Amino acid sequence: MTHTLDNLPATIREWARELGFADVGITLPDTGQHADHLKRWLAEGLHGEMGYMADHGDKRYTPQSLVPGTARVISVRMDYLTAPDSPGDVLANPEKAYISRYTLGRDYHKLIRKRLAALAKRIDAAVAGFDYRAFVDSAPVLERALGQQAGLGWQGKNTMLLNRKAGSFFFLGEIFTSAPLPVDTPYDKDHCGRCHACLDLCPTNAFPEPYRLDARRCISYLTIELKGSIPEELRPLMGNRVFGCDDCQLVCPWNRFSKVSEEDDFRPRHQLDNTELATLFLWSEEAFLKRTEGSAIRRTGYEGWLRNLAVGLGNAPSTIPVIEALKCRANHPSALVREHVHWALARHGITPEAAVRQNQDDSGVDSDAN
Structure with a gap:
C-alpha cells in the first residue's frame, strides 16, 4: 500500500x-x-x-x-x-498495604x-x-x-x-x-453528569471543587511527591494506602468498562497487590532495592517507603505483628522515619522510649532492624 x-x-x-x-x-x-x-x-x-x-x-x-x-x-x-482483581478487598483489610x-x-x-x-x-x-x-x-x-x-x-x-x-x-x-497528518475531533462532551462520587469519597477531601485537585491533600502526592513529613492531620485519613491512591478511580462508574491488559510487564510482582504492612516494613534497604528494581515505587526511596508504611501501621489494628514491626524501627537512624514511627506507636498507646528500651532489652544493643 x-x-x-x-x-x-x-x-x-x-x-x-x-x-x-x-x-x-x-x-x-x-x-x-x-x-x-x-x-x-x-x-x-x-x-x-x-x-x-x-x-x-x-x-x-x-x-x-x-x-x-x-x-x-x-x-x-x-x-x-x-x-479483574478486587482492590477493595485490600483497602478493607487495614493490615494489608494498598499500592496503586x-x-x-x-x-x-x-x-x-x-x-x-x-x-x-x-x-x-x-x-x-x-x-x-x-x-x-x-x-x-x-x-x-x-x-x-x-x-x-x-x-x-x-x-x-x-x-x-x-x-x-x-x-x-x-x-x-512535524508531519501535518489529518486530525481527530476533540472530545468535547463531559459524561460525568451529576455524579460526584469521586469528590465525596476522596479519603483526604483533596477536591475543593469538581475538576480541581489540591495536590497537597492528595494521597498520591503525600506518598510519592512529598519528600518530608506528612502533615499529622492527614495521616489518619490515609488508611493503608502506602504508595499512591486509586479511590477516585475505583468509585468511578465508568471504570466498570476498564479493559484488561495482556502486558506481562504490568502483572503484579513480589505479591505487592496483597501483602501485609508489617512484612513490607521489615524489608531491609537491600531487599527494597532488589524487589522494586524496574518499578515506579523506587521514586519514593527507601526512607519514604518506611515513612509511608509507618503511617499505614499507625492506622492498623493493634495486633502483635503491627506493634512488633513498629518497635523494631523505633530508633531508626532517619529522623523522618523515626517521627512517623513514633506517631504510629502513640496511636497504639506505646511511647517511643518504651519501644527503644524493649529493643535494647531484647538484643542487648541499641540498634534498628534493617
Whole structure:
C-alpha cells in the first residue's frame, strides 16, 4: 500500500494495536483551555512542592515551544489492569498495604517509550522527511489535555482522563511530529453528569471543587511527591494506602468498562497487590532495592517507603505483628522515619522510649532492624 499523509492515520491505528496500544488519536499541538487551568492551579499553590510543574515556562502547555516544528501530536492509550482483581478487598483489610494498581508491575515508562519509538519508526518509513519525538510522562507535557484534544476521552471531575469504553486505568503517551497528518475531533462532551462520587469519597477531601485537585491533600502526592513529613492531620485519613491512591478511580462508574491488559510487564510482582504492612516494613534497604528494581515505587526511596508504611501501621489494628514491626524501627537512624514511627506507636498507646528500651532489652544493643 502506498501511504500518503491523508490515508496514514488508519494504518497508524493498525500498527498501534499491533504494538499493544488500545487507542490512538491525532491532534493539533494545542492544549486548549487547559493551559489557563494550569496557570490558575499553579498560582493558587495547589501543586505543593512539585516545583517542576511550574518550570520550563510555556513548554508544558505549548508543544511547539517544547519541540519546535511540531505540527501534530499523536496521542496513545495503553491499558494497565492485568486482571479483574478486587482492590477493595485490600483497602478493607487495614493490615494489608494498598499500592496503586499502576505501579504493581514494572515501570511503564520504558515499555511504552520503546513501543512509541517503534511506532514512530514505522511512520517514518511510510512517509519519510518528518521529525518524530516520543514522550511518556517524562517531559513537561499536558498529557490528559492532549489526549482529550485527540479524542481519547474527557477530563473528569477527578481530573483523570475518562473514556466511556475503557474507564481511566490506562497510561498515555505522545509522539510529537512535524508531519501535518489529518486530525481527530476533540472530545468535547463531559459524561460525568451529576455524579460526584469521586469528590465525596476522596479519603483526604483533596477536591475543593469538581475538576480541581489540591495536590497537597492528595494521597498520591503525600506518598510519592512529598519528600518530608506528612502533615499529622492527614495521616489518619490515609488508611493503608502506602504508595499512591486509586479511590477516585475505583468509585468511578465508568471504570466498570476498564479493559484488561495482556502486558506481562504490568502483572503484579513480589505479591505487592496483597501483602501485609508489617512484612513490607521489615524489608531491609537491600531487599527494597532488589524487589522494586524496574518499578515506579523506587521514586519514593527507601526512607519514604518506611515513612509511608509507618503511617499505614499507625492506622492498623493493634495486633502483635503491627506493634512488633513498629518497635523494631523505633530508633531508626532517619529522623523522618523515626517521627512517623513514633506517631504510629502513640496511636497504639506505646511511647517511643518504651519501644527503644524493649529493643535494647531484647538484643542487648541499641540498634534498628534493617
